[in-house]
Amino acid sequence: xxxxxxxxxxxxxxxxxxxxxxxxxxxxxxxxxxxxxxxxxxxxxxxxxxxxxxxxxxxxxxxxxxxxxxxxxxxxxxxxxxxxxxxxxxxxxxxxxxxxxxxxxxxxxxxxxxxxxxxxxxxxxxxxxxxxxxxxxxxxxxxxxxxxxxxxxxxxxxxxxxxxxxxxxxxxxxxxxxxxxxxxxxxxxxxxxxxxxxxxxxxxxxxxxxxxxxxxxxxxxxxxxxxxxxxxxxxxxxxxxxxxxxxxxxxxxxxxxxxxxxxxxxxxxxxxxxxxxxxxxxxxxxxxxxxxxxxxxxxxxxxxxxxxxxxxxxxxxxxxx
Amino acid sequence: xxxxxxxxxxxxxxxxxxxxxxxxxxxxxxxxxxxxxxxxxxxxxxxxxxxxxxxxxxxxxxxxxxxxxxxxxxxxxxxxxxxxxxxxxxxxxxxxxxxxxxxxxxxxxxxxxxxxxxxxxxxxxxxxxxxxxxxxxxxxxxxxxxxxxxxxxxxxxxxxxxxxxxxxxxxxxxxxxxxxxxxxxxxxxxxxxxxxxxxxxxxxxxxxxxxxxxxxxxxxxxxxxxxxxxxxxxxxxxxxxxxxxxxx
Numbered sequence: 001x002x003x004x005x006x007x008x009x010x011x012x013x014x015x016x017x018x019x020x021x022x023x024x025x026x027x028x029x030x031x032x033x034x035x036x037x038x039x040x041x042x043x044x045x046x047x048x049x050x051x052x053x054x055x056x057x058x059x060x061x062x063x064x065x066x067x068x069x070x071x072x073x074x075x076x077x078x079x080x081x082x083x084x085x086x087x088x089x090x091x092x093x094x095x096x097x098x099x100x101x102x103x104x105x106x107x108x109x110x111x112x113x114x115x116x117x118x119x120x121x122x123x124x125x126x127x128x129x130x131x132x133x134x135x136x137x138x139x140x141x142x143x144x145x146x147x148x149x150x151x152x153x154x155x156x157x158x159x160x161x162x163x164x165x166x167x168x169x170x171x172x173x174x175x176x177x178x179x180x181x182x183x184x185x186x187x188x189x190x191x192x193x194x195x196x197x198x199x200x201x202x203x204x205x206x207x208x209x210x211x212x213x214x215x216x217x218x219x220x221x222x223x224x225x226x227x228x229x230x231x232x233x234x235x236x237x238x239x240x241x242x243x244x245x246x247x248x249x250x251x252x253x254x255x256x257x258x259x260x261x262x263x264x265x266x267x268x269x270x271x272x273x274x275x276x277x278x279x280x281x282x283x284x285x286x287x288x289x290x291x292x293x294x295x296x297x298x299x300x301x302x303x304x305x306x307x308x309x310x311x312x313x314x315x316x317x318x319x320x321x
Numbered sequence: 322x323x324x325x326x327x328x329x330x331x332x333x334x335x336x337x338x339x340x341x342x343x344x345x346x347x348x349x350x351x352x353x354x355x356x357x358x359x360x361x362x363x364x365x366x367x368x369x370x371x372x373x374x375x376x377x378x379x380x381x382x383x384x385x386x387x388x389x390x391x392x393x394x395x396x397x398x399x400x401x402x403x404x405x406x407x408x409x410x411x412x413x414x415x416x417x418x419x420x421x422x423x424x425x426x427x428x429x430x431x432x433x434x435x436x437x438x439x440x441x442x443x444x445x446x447x448x449x450x451x452x453x454x455x456x457x458x459x460x461x462x463x464x465x466x467x468x469x470x471x472x473x474x475x476x477x478x479x480x481x482x483x484x485x486x487x488x489x490x491x492x493x494x495x496x497x498x499x500x501x502x503x504x505x506x507x508x509x510x511x512x513x514x515x516x517x518x519x520x521x522x523x524x525x526x527x528x529x530x531x532x533x534x535x536x537x538x539x540x541x542x543x544x545x546x547x548x549x550x551x552x553x554x555x556x557x558x559x560x561x562x563x564x565x566x567x568x569x
Contacts, residue, residue, distance in 0.1 A: 068483075070448075070458065095479045099460040099494075102445040105414075106452025111532035112413070114443050127536060132441050136338045138539040139441065145532050181457035185473075185484045195480030201568070225569065233502070243463070243498060244477065249334060249439065250358050250497040258568040269334050272439075279566045281558070282547070292547050297561055301552035310555050314569075317559050 002056070003029050004086035006077050007038040007049060008094060014043065016159070016198060017092040017152075019052050023160040024152055025090050026053025027119060032088075036164075039080040039171070041065050041073060050166035052159065058083070058171035065175070067187075068096055072179035074103035079173035081108060081147070089149045094197055101151050111143035114151035131156075134249060134272035153276065154197070154255045196247060199228035201258040202277070204247060206232040208263020208284060208303060212240035217307045218262060224314045230254065232264045248273035263303050266291025283307065322376040322467065324367045325427060327420055327434035327446065328395055329357035330388040334439065340538040347440070347538070349387075356391055359435025363495030365505050366465070367433060368399040374467065377401045379427065383410050383419045389521065396516035397508030403519065408526035411534065413441075417449030418529035424454060429490065436461050436494035447494040457491045463498025 005025045007018035018038075025036040035055040040046050042065055046057045058080050065072060077100070081089050089104065091097045093115070105112035113128050117138070121127040125142050131153055132139040196202060203222040205215065215229075222229045229245060236246035247254045249269040259277035263284060264270060271294050274280070282295040285302050292298050299306055332338070332352045339348040356364065370376035380395040381404040382388050392403040406419040424432055434447040451458030463482065464475040472487045477498065508516070550558045562569045 068478075070460065095461055095477065098444050099448065102413075102417075102448025103452045103458070105445070105532075106417075106449050109530070109532075112445060113533055114445055129539070132538070133332075133338045134334070134439065134442065135541070137340070138541065140536045140539065142534050142536050143532070144534065145530075178455075182459055182485050182487045185486055187478070187481065187483045189478070189481035193480070197479035237502060244481065246497075250362075250502070258562065258566070272334060279562070279568050281562070294544065295547045296545075296566065297558060298547045298549050299552050299555075299558065300549065306552050306555070310558070313555050313559055317563070317569075321563070 001087050002035045002037045002084050003032075003088045003090060004077070004081050004084055005036065005038045005054070005090045006092070006097065007040050007043070007054070008092060008097060009040065009043040012042065012044055014048060015094065017094055017154060018049070019159045020155070020157055021090050021092050021152055022049055022052035022054050023162065024119070024157045026162050026164070028088070029053075032123060037080070037084050037086065039077055041076060046168060047166065050164050051161050053162040053164045054166060055164050057166060057168045059168055060171050060173070062172065062175065064180075067184040069180055069182060069184075070096070070100040071103060071181065072175050074100040074107065075175060075179050076173055077104050078107045080171065083171070087147055089147070091149065091151050093151055093154045098151065101149065105149050108147050108149070109145065110147035110149045111145035112149040112151070113141045113143055115153045116150045117153050117156040119157070131276060135275035155257065155276070155278070156255065194226065194228045196228045196230055196245070196252050196254060199256055201225045201227035201260070202230050202247070202254050202256045203227045203260045203262065204230035204232065204264060204274075205235060205262050206264030207234045208265075214304070215241070217304065217311070221260070221307055221311045221314070224311055224318060232270055261291055261295070262307060264291060265289045266294065322370060322374055322431065323427065323429045324370060324376050324378045325424060325429040325432045326360065326364045326367050326378060326380045326395070326400065327432065328360050328364070328380050328382045328391060329435060329438040329440070330354050330382055330384055330391040331357045331438055331440045338540070344537045344539065345535070354391060356394060357435050357438045359437055359496050361505055362497050362499045363433035363435060363493070364395055364398055364400065366495065366499040368506060369500065370467070371399060379404060379429070381406065381420060381423050383408055383416045383526070385409055392521060393516050394508060396519045396521075397512040398506045399512065401519065403521040405521060405523055406526055407523050412532060413443045413445035414449055414532045415529045417446050417453060419526050420446070421450050421453040422527045423524070424450065431467070431489065432456070432492045433495045434492070436496050447492055451492045454492075457487045458493070459485060459487065459491065460494035462493040462495055465493065465499065
């Protein structure tokens with residue numbers, strides 16, 4: 001019995017969540033006295049996983065899986081779990097993994113807990129802590145089935161190096177045609193920009209920025225920090241920014257290390273979506289803005305004055321560090 | 322075209338979140354319940370199909386009698402009839418199993434469920450229904466066009482979007498984008514009046530294996546107050562982010 005993780009990649013390279021998942025799996029494996037197996041799909045170089053404690057890789061290479069198909073990928077993960085006799089399967093919380101996880105759970109008749117934060121509270125009985133109520137509470141869930149699946153909330157554990165001797169095995173599970181009921185016709189991706197899901201730092205703007213023509217100051221700040229840009233709901237509703245940048249309760253969730261809110265008052269629906277971020281900074285001219293109640297650091301003042309100066313100072317800081 | 326919209330009855334976002342019974346249960350006392358926002362986008366899109374393509378809409382939920390006002394609201398918005406599976410939801414698999422049974426008995430072409438509910442944030446139900454029934458399934462769906470038996474749809478992905486084609490029957494995990502917020506329907510008086518006479522069918526639950534169970538709830542530790550930095554001292558902010566918070 002080993003722990004199985006699905007180490008997700010994009011364009012042939014591991015996403016950071018794969019390393020967080022590997023770090024987490026290693027820690028749990030150590031406490032259970034077992035090993036970590038990762039299944040990879042169309043990733044050429046898998047050696048990086050050994051840095052984070054993966055003992056064995058089941059390497060799947062299949063042209064049919066070149067585009068993402070939740071059902072086919074879930075099928076691969078299921079077959080990998082069966083081959084390894086895995087009793088614990090760990091998945092991440094990317095859009096793709098959230099999509100495929102319930103399919104894996106049903107096919108293995110496994111109890112599935114999503115949004116898990118931190119290590120299991122106990123392993124016998126098996127209790128995990130999960131985010132609930134938009135991070136306003138935790139729900140301790142017991143998984144009662146023999147095979148268990150955890151969906152690890154992004155950025156809730158961290159990445160830790162823990163070298164292991166990695167063995168790699170080619171794995172070619174059969175994939176049926178009925179796994180491809182959904183056909184991907186085209187993919188539109190903003191290239192060269194870090195996505196909100198992958199970003200450690202997110203710089204977000206609200207109506208306080210007054211118009212789409214003023215987004216340059218925010219983009220400059222994001223560039224210096226290597227951050228993704230995001231926006232509040234009114235901004236996306238006004239079409240100042242694309243819907244894909246909308247973060248909040250009905251937009252994308254953010255669980256960044258650092259979230260910088262510029263000209264965002266902090267409506268409860270906005271906070272609900274970004275609350276899982278570790279450190280929150282607010283820049284707002286209104287000292288009564290509700291965002292100050294949830295932020296760690298705040299500056300009261302005019303964003304048009306502060307943000308360009310902050311960008312310059314961060315440039316100088318980055319040059320030295 | 323027959324559409325089933327799965328409705329989750331959830332506390333309004335502004336609700337105070339408290340627990341009772343030794344922190345084992347959500348305290349619904351004084352809490353306003355609403356249609357889960359992700360489901361509301363799906364319902365409004367279904368109404369669009371009703372108006373444009375003659376679809377009929379059934380809404381369904383799994384819950385006790387306290388969820389009926391939420392179903393009536395969905396009827397007032399435009400659904401043709403409603404089904405309540407008379408059971409207290411225990412976990413996502415239980416809910417998915419009940420809804421799968423409703424779907425098997427109703428031969429729906431499109432099943433829309435919010436990609437996530439605002440209370441437990443599980444994000445599992447639509448996928449689990451798809452797993453149980455083996456139907457085509459598209460999560461995080463932001464647009465859907467149906468022509469006969471063929472479907473073109475858009476899925477939001479990390480950093481962009483993807484256009485897909487598929488066929489009915491189809492399950493979608495819905496969200497904002499299916500319609501825009503400004504297009505959400507507020508029930509009008511006529512809708513509210515007719516909703517009273519629309520059929521709300523009660524069905525008894527089927528057996529489902531108990532895979533997980535909520536043991537208890539905890540609230541996060543109270544947050545310390547914000548540290549204010551002067552706009553004239555941005556170096557201090559950088560210092561705090563670097564040395565104290567260690568995030569840059």
